[in-house]
Amino acid sequence: MNSLKLSATAVQAQDLVKIFGDNYAVNGLDLVIPSGGIYGVLGPNGAGKTTTIQMLATLLKPDRGSAKVFGFDVVKDSHIVRQLIGVTGQYASVDEKLSATENLFIFSRLLGLSSRDARRKTSELLEEFGLTEAAKRPLAQYSGGMRRRLDLAASLINQPPLIFLDEPTTGLDPRTRNQMWNTIRRLVSEGSTVVLTTQYLDEADQLADRIAVIDRGKVIAEGTPAELKAKVGTASLELVVANPESLPYAAYIIEQILLTEVHVNVANIITAPLANAEVITDILLALRSDGIELAGVSVKSPSLDEVFLTLTGHQTEQETITVEN
């Protein structure tokens, strides 16, 4: 019984469908998640991310299609799958009426630890997640970040090889968000596979080894962040001009070289599409010979925002994106 063989693929989903009423929340979704590393599921609100995670985590039954976790069917072998996963939901799935210690103790006991082991595990996790001081306080007094940390700690009690994090940083302030990112990176370095959903493009970019972009219940693109960015193509050159008065002239010189329009913004920044890196030398030499001083130069790969816009044909909801071309 102890020697069940785990497949090397953490998640394999085929043609998953989930219908609520007449709304196809997930509509023929295919997903292959290799074991190890961080896998990002990226999409706007209502794209079907949470529904997908809930099906993979045995919390919802798919209406069609199938999904396997380490080779075990999420419907037929749900009891085995539950021993292989940890789930941290979008809303803290901990008991609000209990303290952090009590929560972790009860969950540890339910996972089969003896009273003594459960107490040890509880204090270990509290320490690890910086909750020791607040451990006895009721959860009502916890900040959003503390709740998330407790929630994540509760998912790690049995050291599951696969961890689902549903929008782990939504609503967190930047500092707490960074802490959460570090925690997630550490989990992976310890050998777990992390599947995280996010609507923040930079989060997926920063953390994920591979990304699936989901829109309207389907995967519309999949690959490494670099591959996805390559789909959008050109990088862009950003020049910060030292003297605002020379801005129009500088823009004119660059347009002459690139034979295309450039974008000038109020912060003295000129942004120009860059088909090949060679032309940078030409531009810089031309600017120097005309005596235009520069305060900064950078080459930017396209952001995932641009990738998203290109793939879906619509913008993400929370940010307005300007794509210069």
Add this chain to the structure above:
Amino acid sequence: MRPTVQQITKSTTIALTVRQSLIMAHRGLLRVRRTPEQLIDVTLQPILFTLMFAYLFGGAIAGNVQAYLPLIIPGILAQTVLTGSVAIGVNLREDMNKGVFDRFRSLPISRIAPLAGALIADAIRYVIITVLTFSMGYIMGMRPHAGFMGVLEASMLIIFFAWCVSWMFAFFGVIAKTPTGVQGISMMILFPLTFVSNAFVPVNTLPKALKWFANVNPVSHLVNAIRTLLEQGKTSSDFWLSLVGAVVIMAIFSVATVRIYTRKAA
């Protein structure tokens, strides 16, 4: 390096189910310790109801309050303990509407453990109500002939009966969408069940249809059984009838509740 997964099991066993249910009951007790105000209904209600009903009906039905006590205390006991068992449905629904329920569902535990645990933890409420109601009766002057043993046996009977009936309210808890909905349905059931019985008034004063219901009502048998235990120290036929009634209620509603609950928890 991938973390090693130890002791993966294919399914839960009965022994594990019992263990997990007891852990869930432990959780229920921890919650009570954290929020003692949960016990306000079970502490105030027996005191208030005993005083109110005894002085309200005592004169009219038995001539005076003292003579009424041996009749009314078993009735009030049934009324207060059963009212206390309604809360399980409301609590269960609140629990199921919260995020922590998702956590339980994602754990490799028996699907009915959270349900069974809540029902076990609730037994403490019945104990509190029973103790307080008998204490009120004692303060007001009731001295059962069968003494302490009679009281103890009657207490065990009512607690078991309430535990069985709480499955019915747990059923409403799993089928309703909101806690207020559960409260509404439960009260609609509770009132006829406790009032259309011999708990407060002699059955032969009732109109035909009500009399018929009062006579088959398991609560009537329960109240009679408690009266006999307290006054004569004997188990009457009502004792067995009330036990059978309770077990039948539990059998029907535990199967239905567990089925719906596991379907929702699957």
